[in-house]
Amino acid sequence: MMLGLSTGRMLPPWQIFCIVLLISEGFGEGQTIPAAGGHPDLTGVYQSIPQGVTLPGGLKNSGDPSGVALQPSAIEQLKKVDLKEDAARLCLPVGPFRMMARNKTKIELAPGPGTLVMLFEDIAHGNMRTIHLARTHPAKVASSWMGDSTGKWEGDTFVIDTVGFDERIWLNEKGAQHSDAFHLVERIRVLVEGKVLEYRVTAEDPKVLKQPYTYTRIFQKLDTEIMDDFCEVKE
Amino acid sequence: MKPSLFAIAIGLAASWWAVLPAADLSSSAGHNNHPEWAGFFDITPQVHEGEHYVPSHPGPFDPVNPNLDELVQAHLKPWALEKMKETNGLADDLGAVCQSSGIFRYPTSAGSFLWLPEKDEILMISKDINVAGVRRIYMNRNHPKNPSPSWLGDSVGRWEGDTLVVDTVSFNDKTWLSYGMEPHSEELHVIERVRKAAPDRMEIQTFVEDRETLTSPYTFTRFYKQNGTESPEHLCNAEPGEMRQWSAWRNTALKAESAGTAK
Numbered sequence: 377m378m379l380g381l382s383t384g385r386m387l388p389p390w391q392i393f394c395i396v397l398l399i400s401e402g403f404g405e406g407q408t409i410p411a412a413g414g415h416p417d418l419t420g421v422y423q424s425i426p427q428g429v430t431l432p433g434g435l436k437n438s439g440d441p442s443g444v445a446l447q448p449s450a451i452e453q454l455k456k457v458d459l460k461e462d463a464a465r466l467c468l469p470v471g472p473f474r475m476m477a478r479n480k481t482k483i484e485l486a487p488g489p490g491t492l493v494m495l496f497e498d499i500a501h502g503n504m505r506t507i508h509l510a511r512t513h514p515a516k517v518a519s520s521w522m523g524d525s526t527g528k529w530e531g532d533t534f535v536i537d538t539v540g541f542d543e544r545i546w547l548n549e550k551g552a553q554h555s556d557a558f559h560l561v562e563r564i565r566v567l568v569e570g571k572v573l574e575y576r577v578t579a580e581d582p583k584v585l586k587q588p589y590t591y592t593r594i595f596q597k598l599d600t601e602i603m604d605d606f607c608e609v610k611e
Numbered sequence: 612m613k614p615s616l617f618a619i620a621i622g623l624a625a626s627w628w629a630v631l632p633a634a635d636l637s638s639s640a641g642h643n644n645h646p647e648w649a650g651f652f653d654i655t656p657q658v659h660e661g662e663h664y665v666p667s668h669p670g671p672f673d674p675v676n677p678n679l680d681e682l683v684q685a686h687l688k689p690w691a692l693e694k695m696k697e698t699n700g701l702a703d704d705l706g707a708v709c710q711s712s713g714i715f716r717y718p719t720s721a722g723s724f725l726w727l728p729e730k731d732e733i734l735m736i737s738k739d740i741n742v743a744g745v746r747r748i749y750m751n752r753n754h755p756k757n758p759s760p761s762w763l764g765d766s767v768g769r770w771e772g773d774t775l776v777v778d779t780v781s782f783n784d785k786t787w788l789s790y791g792m793e794p795h796s797e798e799l800h801v802i803e804r805v806r807k808a809a810p811d812r813m814e815i816q817t818f819v820e821d822r823e824t825l826t827s828p829y830t831f832t833r834f835y836k837q838n839g840t841e842s843p844e845h846l847c848n849a850e851p852g853e854m855r856q857w858s859a860w861r862n863t864a865l866k867a868e869s870a871g872t873a874k
Contacts, residue, residue, distance in 0.1 A: 419729070467710065467741060468846070486734060488727055489649045489840040493736070500710075500741045503846070504725075520844050604744050604763045606711040 415529045416566040418492065421602055422573055422595035423482045431594060435572065439591025441477050441548035441579075450552065450584045457551030463544060467500040467607035469521040471545035472538065473560060473579055475502050476593055483595070484602050492527055492534075500607035507536050521545060523560070536562040547579065555583035571597045643770075644728035644750060651738075651842040652813055652835035654722035672812055675832035679719055680791040686825045691794050698792040701860060705785070709742050709847035711762040713786025714779070714801065717743035718815075719833055720790070723842070726813070733768060733775070742847045748777050755781075760797050762786060775805040788819070796823035811837040 430436040446454070464470050475481060475496065482497040490510040496502020507527040517524045517540035524540040538560040547554055558581045565574040573595040580588045655672065676682045687695065698704075705711055717739055718724070724743075727734040731751040737743030748768040758765050758781035765781040779801040788795050799821045808814040813835040820828035 486727055486729055488725070491840070493725070493727060493734075495734075495736070495745055499744050503844070504736055504740055504745075506841075508841075518843070521846065522844060601747065601749075602745075604711070604761050606705075606744065606762055607741070 415534075416532055416570060418485045418534060418564070418566070418573075419487060420570075421482065421484045421598045421600060423480055423598055424476075424478075424575075424593045424595050426480060431572065431596075433567075435567070435574065435594045437591075437593050439477075439589070441474050441552075441589075441591065442550060443591070444547055444552060444579065444589045445586040446552055447584060447586055453553055454551055457546075457553070459549075459551055462546065462549065462551065464501060464549065468544070469503040470501050471521065471541060472505060472523070472562070473545075473547060473577065474549070476562075476575060476577060477591060481593075482598070482602060495602065497602045497605045498607070499605060513537070513539055519543075519556075530563075532566055534564040534566075536560070536564070538562070547581075547584075553584065554581050557581050557583050573597075642728070642730040644730070644733055645773075645775075646728050648726055648807070648813070648837075649728055650840045651723065651725050651838045653838050654718070654720070654833055655836045672808065672814075672834035672836075674719075674834065675816075676830070679715065679789040679831060680793070682829055682831060683788045683793045684791060686827060686829050687793060688824060688826055691824045694794050695792050698794070700792055704787070704792065709739075711744060711786060712742055713782075713788075714743070714746065714763055715786075715788055715817075716790055719831070722833065722835065723845075724835075725842070738842065738845050739847045748775075754778070760784070764799070764801070773806055775803075777801075777803040777805060779803070788824075794824060795821050798823045808834060813837065 425431065425437065427437055459465075464474070469475070470478075475498075478498070478501075481502070483502070484495040484497075486493045486495065488506065490508065492507040492509060494505040494507065496504075503522055505522050505525060507525040509527050512526055513524050519540050519542035521542065521544065523538040523545075525536050525538040527534060527536045529535070539558070541554060541558050543553065545554065546552060558579070560577060560579055562575065562577045565576075566572075567574055575593045575595055576590060578588050578590040579585065656674075684692065684695070717737055721739070723738040725734070725736040725738070727736065731749065733748040733750060735746040735748065737745070744763055746763050746766060748766040750768050752767060754765050754767055760781050760783040762783060762785070764779040766777050766779040768775050768777045770776070780799075782795070782797060782799045784795060784797050784799075786795070787793055799819070801820075802818040804814075804816040804818075806814050814832060815835070816830060816832045818828060818830045819825070
């Protein structure tokens with residue numbers, strides 16, 4: 377007996393035996409998609425689920441950038457902030473910490489040369505993130521809107537480490553500022569055969585925050601394309 | 612249960628044999644959209660907006676039809692020329708406040724982008740992303756039957772040898788053909804032929820037609836130098852105060868325009 381695959385080529389019995397053996401031993405049994413290098417393939421378009429929704433397995437969003445606990449000096453600093461200067465009102469990037477928490481954020485992950493590129497449907501506020509896979513942070517990081525991001529795999533979790541945000545990035549819509557010690561660690565776990573990403577981000581800033589703060593967002597993989605969505609400044 | 616190494620090795624060998632005839636093994640990235648082109652590209656020589664470009668050192672990579680304003684205006688129908696003259700370059704131009712200005716202005720002047728070939732699409736990510744956005748060239752489908760007009764249009768690509776032919780339709784009519792406020796209609800149709808003119812040089816030849824707006828099609832060419840895989844971020848009007856100021860100017864111009872219309 378011969379088995380035909382999608383190529384139209386027929387397999388002899390010994391190869392069918394090998395494939396059956398492979399499947400019977402558990403290949404593909406886990407919740408991740410094997411890809412190049414043995415890591416899950418993150419390529420695709422994803423959108424975070426709305427607040428209050430729980431997926432099977434108890435997967436749901438929790439926390440929000442507004443929940444950060446500020447030190448007294450940072451609370452005092454809030455009084456000087458002009459909320460009209462908020463990048464969110466001016467079609468400028470809000471930084472990953474705020475952007476990933478936004479309602480139903482739609483992202484696209486694409487492999488680049490030595491990088492993973494993260495794009496957003498809301499281009500103006502999300503901008504583009506370049507996560508470097510083949511290097512560590514430079515000894516002297518030039519501050520920028522999106523910071524300097526490096527990424528590595530820890531099992532089925534992709535870990536992004538980001539430093540070097542400039543002062544135009546706020547911690548939340550209340551105008552909470554950060555210091556040069558602001559540091560983000562994002563952990564993206566691939567679940568449900570690649571159809572779901574669990575995104576957990578921890579913000580650290582010992583000069584501003586009372587303690588590190590973590591929130592979670594659940595992203596579902598979409599079978600749709602990202603549309604161009606430009607922002608219009610409103611006064 | 613975890614598979615043994617023996618089973619994995621034999622199983623993979625059998626699977627590889629089975630799929631080999633259909634698999635694309637021509638590139639390390641597993642697709643044939645020239646993954647080696649991935650990286651940042653900068654227009655060269657720089658073509659300044661609104662200025663006549665005169666090459667000081669003529670060479671093989673000088674732009675063809677460098678003065679886009681002049682080229683476009685020579686092809687505009689009378690109504691389009693009239694509209695161009697009536698358009699307020701501040702009030703009516705989203706590009707003035709760093710919002711979408713279409714696919715022609717930024718790429719043909721300060722153009723700098725990240726080219727990312729993937730299996731089913733090729734991404735062209737403009738460095739001034741808030742102005743020129745991300746163009747997605749779909750390699751796995753045709754244009755939709757009933758597309759919605761959009762800022763950057765719907766782009767599909769195919770290879771003719773080593774030349775990528777990009778066909779783009781379904782633009783909205785809110786952007787401009789160049790810096791001189793030259794309008795276009797939703798009938799705008801663009802065909803770009805993208806190839807490597809040299810190992811580090813991308814050539815993009817652009818053919819533009821719009822039967823509503825143009826008396827005949829026109830073509831121009833720009834060259835882009837490949838500049839590595841990392842580039843510092845850059846945004847148009849990146850300072851909040853700067854952005855707010857430009858917005859205020861635009862709003863003032865809009866109010867003045869509106870008052871003039873009411874008289």
